[in-house]
Amino acid sequence: EDQVTQSPEALRLQEGESSSLNCSYTVSGLRGLFWYRQDPGKGPEFLFTLYSAGEEKEKERLKATLTKKESFLHITAPKPEDSATYLCAVQDATGNQFYFGTGTSLTVIP
Amino acid sequence: AAGVIQSPRHLIKEKRETATLKCYPIPRHDTVYWYQQGPGQDPQFLISFYEKMQSDKGSIPDRFSAQQFSDYHSELNMSSLELGDSALYFCASSSVISGNTIYFGEGSWLTVV
Numbered sequence: 001e002d003q004v005t006q007s008p009e010a011l012r013l014q015e016g017e018s019s020s021l022n023c024s025y026t027v028s029g030l031r032g033l034f035w036y037r038q039d040p041g042k043g044p045e046f047l048f049t050l051y052s053a054g055e056e057k058e059k060e061r062l063k064a065t066l067t068k069k070e071s072f073l074h075i076t077a078p079k080p081e082d083s084a085t086y087l088c089a090v091q092d093a094t095g096n097q098f099y100f101g102t103g104t105s106l107t108v109i110p
Numbered sequence: 111a112a113g114v115i116q117s118p119r120h121l122i123k124e125k126r127e128t129a130t131l132k133c134y135p136i137p138r139h140d141t142v143y144w145y146q147q148g149p150g151q152d153p154q155f156l157i158s159f160y161e162k163m164q165s166d167k168g169s170i171p172d173r174f175s176a177q178q179f180s181d182y183h184s185e186l187n188m189s190s191l192e193l194g195d196s197a198l199y200f201c202a203s204s205s206v207i208s209g210n211t212i213y214f215g216e217g218s219w220l221t222v223v
Contacts, residue, residue, distance in 0.1 A: 032210060044153070046211055100154075
């Protein structure tokens with residue numbers, strides 16, 4: 001059964017304290033792995049797409065990496081405005097469905 | 111750049127009433143998805159359409175139906191509403207030209223009272 005698990009469920013960081021969020025997945029044929037940021041009451045905002053193991057993408061303080069079993073979202077020197085829920089989703093080989101993890105709620109304290 | 115447009119943004123209905131949500135995908139996107147997100151939960155896939163045909167079905171109740179029209183906009187119809195249907199409903203769209211990345215709208219808040 002296709003599954004996506006994110007950890008930790010919640011993370012509190014001091015401003016400037018770097019850390020990583022994990023997304024572990026089991027899917028029959030990975031077409032793509034996606035990271036989104038979601039603020040309360042708003043739609044998920046697209047961050048990155050990763051297609052193959054070894055791929056890395058960066059955007060400002062965020063860097064996403066992918067292996068055959070998991071993806072990491074590294075946050076370097078976070079700021080309070082990075083506080084949000086970060087969702088990971090995988091797309092299976094059929095391309096018809098995206099499976100979401102339950103997200104990591106990140107709080108960055110000034 | 112144009113994004114996914116959803117309407118209405120907020121909707122309050124009574125139990126057993128009917129509600130219709132609309133979604134206008136990003137221009138030239140051929141696939142539309144509907145998701146339901148309850149408080150503190152991850153988005154749950156309901157249904158998707160590709161080129162106006164239903165392509166996949168998730169945990170959509172029988173009381174709900176959806177379709178995609180010739181102009182690619184989609185509507186989610188919800189009947190016999192229950193209190194548990196209160197949630198944020200997202201529409202998303204994608205296409206091969208976007209690398210199959212799905213882009214979400216801002217969602218429609220449905221409150222059933």
